[in-house]
Amino acid sequence: GYIVYMLRLITHIKCLVGTRNTSTVLRGAALRELPCVEDAFLLLDDERIAAYGLMKDIDKQELSNPTVIDARGAFVLPAWCDSHTHLVFAASREEEFVDKIRGMSYEAIAAKGGGILNSARKLQEMPEEQLFEQSLQRLYELIRLGTGAIEIKSGYGLSVQGELKMLRVIKKLKAVSPIPIKATFLGAHTYPLVYRNDHQGYIDLMIHDMLPEIAKERLADYIDVFCEEGFFSPAETITICKAGMMAGLKPKIHANQLHLSGGVQVGVQLGALSVDHLETMDADAIKALAASNTIGTLLPTAAFFLRMPFQPARQLIDAGCAIALASDYNPGSSPSGNMNLVVSMSCIQMKLSPEEAINAATMNGAYAMELGDRLGSITVGKKANLIFTKPIPSLAYLPYAFGSNLVDRVMINGEWIEK
Ligand code: NIG
Numbered sequence: 001g002y003i004v005y006m007l008r009l010i011t012h013i014k015c016l017v018g019t020r021n022t023s024t025v026l027r028g029a030a031l032r033e034l035p036c037v038e039d040a041f042l043l044l045d046d047e048r049i050a051a052y053g054l055m056k057d058i059d060k061q062e063l064s065n066p067t068v069i070d071a072r073g074a075f076v077l078p079a080w081c082d083s084h085t086h087l088v089f090a091a092s093r094e095e096e097f098v099d100k101i102r103g104m105s106y107e108a109i110a111a112k113g114g115g116i117l118n119s120a121r122k123l124q125e126m127p128e129e130q131l132f133e134q135s136l137q138r139l140y141e142l143i144r145l146g147t148g149a150i151e152i153k154s155g156y157g158l159s160v161q162g163e164l165k166m167l168r169v170i171k172k173l174k175a176v177s178p179i180p181i182k183a184t185f186l187g188a189h190t191y192p193l194v195y196r197n198d199h200q201g202y203i204d205l206m207i208h209d210m211l212p213e214i215a216k217e218r219l220a221d222y223i224d225v226f227c228e229e230g231f232f233s234p235a236e237t238i239t240i241c242k243a244g245m246m247a248g249l250k251p252k253i254h255a256n257q258l259h260l261s262g263g264v265q266v267g268v269q270l271g272a273l274s275v276d277h278l279e280t281m282d283a284d285a286i287k288a289l290a291a292s293n294t295i296g297t298l299l300p301t302a303a304f305f306l307r308m309p310f311q312p313a314r315q316l317i318d319a320g321c322a323i324a325l326a327s328d329y330n331p332g333s334s335p336s337g338n339m340n341l342v343v344s345m346s347c348i349q350m351k352l353s354p355e356e357a358i359n360a361a362t363m364n365g366a367y368a369m370e371l372g373d374r375l376g377s378i379t380v381g382k383k384a385n386l387i388f389t390k391p392i393p394s395l396a397y398l399p400y401a402f403g404s405n406l407v408d409r410v411m412i413n414g415e416w417i418e419k
């Protein structure tokens, strides 16, 4: 047999963004720097980046008849790496949104069956096929907005059948998705009503009935726990994560969202891949995170939607923490998976520089999904998952013009995604 090489030469790129070859997560000075090549070309070999450089240095003679794509002066960026979402859910919750506008408290909403339990009830009723179809539509909406890798959690099942149904849907999404997907088991999202006064009973159910089946069917890559007052305590979080680790799942923890939950320290102690949210931080939690290899994943659209103070991003960065940005896409606290908005909001409200925000939403997001060697930057050998912008005057214009969709075209594995 013979191999047909599919070479594509992308010409007239105004600015090729994120050209780097690092093998570690970015923090400090490295996080501030976003290497770029102006007036660039990019050469793709099948689905991978083969070369890049200055337009004036293209030597077409050396290339065997590449297909030429004119980028028409676009900025070209690595696609977003969204390392924290709850994209699989049965129904939106805009009634609760309106209740909150009218002044109803989170507790009152929960008392009338709202919140995570509301989502769990609706998920219970929905057939797996329908859940898959609507999740696939959401996934494609995000790909068209520039997302090129994504993590998706369970956690709206809260029963053996419900959690397995969610994870099987995520597994089916993995099989058909053009972008990489990582699956996270979040059985410990909240205590289901029947176990409200029997925490050990639910923990036993997760450990003895859910995790073995998850391991057997290879349904998850990671384990997550909502470590929060009124949800799972630090001790419960440790027990559940350790059981997950025994089943081969690395922890990624919901930590310090509403209170100083201790979740950050627990995550660091367990060697978690990431601790996520971090709206509520103190000096101890920041110090523990900075001294660790655990990534701090900031979810600014969740803080925005819940009218919480934003994450103390500057303090975290200045202390030396490795931070990533993610959407937290879910029906209760972030009904948007638009990473362009996440990047804007972190510049506007948390004072990240555009360069820091783009690094955190690409390279560090990739590391928070263990995809740093394959995605997150313009590097020879990495996958061609790319955003082509509309005409923009500068890179800072991207987060600045927060209400415009500046993504013109998206390329995944070297192929255009239909608009
Ligand atoms: O990440 N904090 C916990 N879980 C979600 C919200 C869940 C929901 O309200 O449905 C979050 O914000």
Ligand code: FE
Binding pocket: 084, 085, 086, 254, 328, 330
């Ligand atoms: Fe979340």
